[in-house]
Amino acid sequence: MKKTKVIVFVFLLVSALVMFISTTHISAQNIDFKLDGEQIDQDVLKDSQAEINSVLPKIARALAKPLINYITNLPMGSHPGSVIHQGGGDYHVTHPSVDFNNGNGINTTVIKSATGYGQDIFRPYMQRNGIFGLGTAGIEIFRNGVQLDDRVVRSNQTFDYKIPGGYNTEYGGYEIHYAVHDSQRWTPKMYYININPPCTQCQTSFDGEINDITTNHVMKDNRIYVKQSENTASKNSVSYSPILTMDELYTEFYDDKTKELTNQTKKIAPGSQIVIDDVIMELTYNKEKGFTTLNFNSEYPELDYHSIYFKGDLSSEYEIGDSLTLVFELVKTEEINGNTFVELDYNLQAEKNDEYPSLDAFVKK
Numbered sequence: 001m002k003k004t005k006v007i008v009f010v011f012l013l014v015s016a017l018v019m020f021i022s023t024t025h026i027s028a029q030n031i032d033f034k035l036d037g038e039q040i041d042q043d044v045l046k047d048s049q050a051e052i053n054s055v056l057p058k059i060a061r062a063l064a065k066p067l068i069n070y071i072t073n074l075p076m077g078s079h080p081g082s083v084i085h086q087g088g089g090d091y092h093v094t095h096p097s098v099d100f101n102n103g104n105g106i107n108t109t110v111i112k113s114a115t116g117y118g119q120d121i122f123r124p125y126m127q128r129n130g131i132f133g134l135g136t137a138g139i140e141i142f143r144n145g146v147q148l149d150d151r152v153v154r155s156n157q158t159f160d161y162k163i164p165g166g167y168n169t170e171y172g173g174y175e176i177h178y179a180v181h182d183s184q185r186w187t188p189k190m191y192y193i194n195i196n197p198p199c200t201q202c203q204t205s206f207d208g209e210i211n212d213i214t215t216n217h218v219m220k221d222n223r224i225y226v227k228q229s230e231n232t233a234s235k236n237s238v239s240y241s242p243i244l245t246m247d248e249l250y251t252e253f254y255d256d257k258t259k260e261l262t263n264q265t266k267k268i269a270p271g272s273q274i275v276i277d278d279v280i281m282e283l284t285y286n287k288e289k290g291f292t293t294l295n296f297n298s299e300y301p302e303l304d305y306h307s308i309y310f311k312g313d314l315s316s317e318y319e320i321g322d323s324l325t326l327v328f329e330l331v332k333t334e335e336i337n338g339n340t341f342v343e344l345d346y347n348l349q350a351e352k353n354d355e356y357p358s359l360d361a362f363v364k365k
Contacts, residue, residue, distance in 0.1 A: 089194025118165030123191035125158035246306035270332035
């Protein structure tokens, strides 16, 4: 009788723990553990699940801490981490977007504190907040003041840092430094990938990349592609040529459900010509770097303007209040797991040449 009561008690305790974890984190998608390419026996995973769950909340709490202002070394209370539990010990964390170098007390760098377990992976990246643009971000990883990794990345380009040390051994003192040297708005993000369940027979090696790392993210060649949560026009075979404002074009790429800029469109199919007809709200010339920024109205609270950048000084040709008509092509860039991803030809040209395009290539004659 006593044995039966103990079994019932343990069952209730485990059930309560599982319910607690599932209600404190958003469940997305389980990523199966594999050993030498074969599926690990599910009974082995079940045996280790209680131990896995016992460490997850601590990781989540560390990831949820606000960013730190590099200049003041103080937490940025308005920039906490929003943590999503992916299942299997994996987490995705995103912070509110950061205005770098805009005279708001934030210079080039913000810092994220992190705690991890041996052989797990930090996968940091940044997303530029705008449908047009060029530029790179710097991501550095430190532990106890010592630099361990230093990368220059483009928007949504990521890399993996594998935490050295023993399996299921906690290692604190990590910092991820996100840096942008231009006056731009970027969103710091990161994946925490649990590679090894904390049991000897479940220790696995990471080989290859993980696709469909969330319900709306896929990865290829160390670049994250963001899907729309609803059906998209990127799968359509019929193209059309809409005339839009900058705000309407942003809406095409923006997912209202996930509040994220995506690499798919809602209505416009690949191959379509897109005509933008809008009014210039602000114009500035960067003499040092030789490009002009044109700003257009935005109805999105996270964006003061929709900005586009062109090579050279346009201040003698255009002024605030002028109407401007631009023509772009929506280009199919990737097909991954049946998902089509697209990009504007403006961005493809800018990235290929590593400089902002000339206005003449896109202005309607």
